[in-house]
Amino acid sequence: MGDLLSLFINSVFIGNILLAYFLGICSFIAVSKTIETATGLGLAVIFVLTVTSPVNWLIYHGLLAPGALAWAGFPELDLSFLKFITFIAVIAAMVQAVEMVIDRYSPLLYATLGVFLPLIAVNCAILGTSLFIVERNHTFIESVVFGAGSGTGWMLAIVSLAAIRKKVRYADVPKGLDGFGFIMIIAGLMAMTFMMFSGITL
């Protein structure tokens, strides 16, 4: 239990998927203009990550990993090279499915998250998390925790950025640094802040 908690905290702060591994920067910049949209996208990312991470874990360990097809009589088969294409397909399909389910059963939730879901299919934070889970050899439970933790970290980062951008809207930034460059500097400062958590031990 302690290990899982520590994995969660680590993936939210020290190993923040956005600020330490640079995943999902596209939408981090594009969708952080207001806090409301940032929150919506953040929630959608948490949701999709928590769902796709374990699904991709099951697919990898049930079909693709070396020796995973032993039950079907192919103990020698190693399909792990197919992981990129499988994961991206699973993510696209899952996002579509989630979109349809939400649309059908919860119009309210759909109104909040709906517009963001298609954006997420090509968000590299999602694919990156699934690939990290394979690379780091997480167990099934760990993959759920890591997926949820990464999503939470991502949301925390984008909502904070949106809040900061609101604060500095009328700041007098030198011409040329204005816009993209300035956001990068802010992100750098945020990354430093998040890294300070690396001193804590649980």
Next chain:
Amino acid sequence: MQNDLSHYKEILVKGIWRENPVAYQVLGICSALAVTVKMSTALVMSIALTLVAGFSGLIISSLRHLIPSNIRIIVELTVIASLVIITDQILQAYLYDISKQLSIFVGLIITNCIILGRAEAFALANNPADSFVDGIANGLGYSMILVAVAFLRELLGSGQFFGFSVIPQFVYDMGFQDMGIMVLAPGAFFVIGLLVWLKNSLPGISHEKK
């Protein structure tokens, strides 16, 4: 088919400098920054991405009259993902050390917005040769930023260039220290922010709008 050289030059210049993907289009820096701690990884990543961008442009453009429009994006993703898998396999076979360091970031070329973006915006509307050049140009433009960031981070962060120490000892004797922050994630953000500032101040680029 236009064989006019200046025509290709035009596409190249546009992709590499005038509409440089990282600073201007604000696309595709996703996976870029994680591999910029060292020149060697950044360079290999750049070559891999440039080739994938070029060939995906070539293949998608060749198929542009055949692809049914309602499965267009999934076909594009299939082409890109397959090229990335092949690239990854080749890296693992011939550049094992570097591929180990690039870890998951080769795979993330798939979700790099530049490649899908160019496929959508250019390859579907132009002939294969033009699309190939366009892909390469955009890849090179991206590579330029990536290598520049890596150069600064490796030089300031570890005092090295391609793994060789280049900062002379007397500089250290005078009290200079390697900047630890450059090796860490925040360093990448700062460097890219300052590079964009520099680039926006140089002539030949339309100033980026907010």
Next chain:
Amino acid sequence: MSDKKKSNRSFKDSRVYVVFFALTVALVFSVLITSAATMLKPLHQQNRILDKKTNLLEAANLLPENEKMTPEKIQAIYDTHIREVHADPRGQILRSATGDSLQLYLIHTDQQVQGYIVPISTRGLWGKIHGYLAFEADGETVAGFSVYSHSETPGLGGEIESQWFQDNFKGKKILNAHNQLVSVSIAKGRTENLPESLQDHYVDGISGATLTGRYLSEGLEETLMQYEPVSIIFRQKKGTQTQLETLLDE
């Protein structure tokens, strides 16, 4: 992923064609990537084995510095200096594996045993850390340490693969003044701040990577306890040179 553009105007958008096209694309590309993967697989495996051998040699300090290493050279050094063996739970060195034996590597020069290397496999902050810890023939002095696979944070825990960190292990002792196993651990911060008596058993820590250090320390201790019978055998021979073949035949 759906795209409701234009219309279903032509044959190109008819259902039969879409299915046919999708299947063809899937077939062509799966053939392409599968053949690439199959063709390159032997090379991947070769690389993986070579990488491990390089790391074994690095732990044993057998890699010449400032020299470009080719796979052939590495293989040659490996063949002349390293012998993969196994040890039973009592620490006896065996030529081949048995049910409960441990894997280890002997370092030898001209058939004289110079030391041994134990494989390290421990959890890190994110994933497994794999590496090697080499000992001199006295069974208590660390000869070197190397890491061939980890997934720690670059710049923080990732520093475990850097030269300065690994070099710090050289010459550390795993026994205290009373000849008890104390393992070798990663300090929190610099070892200079530790009491004199502990300095031989600690290496400098990595700032910002307390957890990686802690997990690695735990893993090293666990591994060393497992391999203690082997180390005892080596300690008993202290001072005397041992022939490789005699050790194997005992």
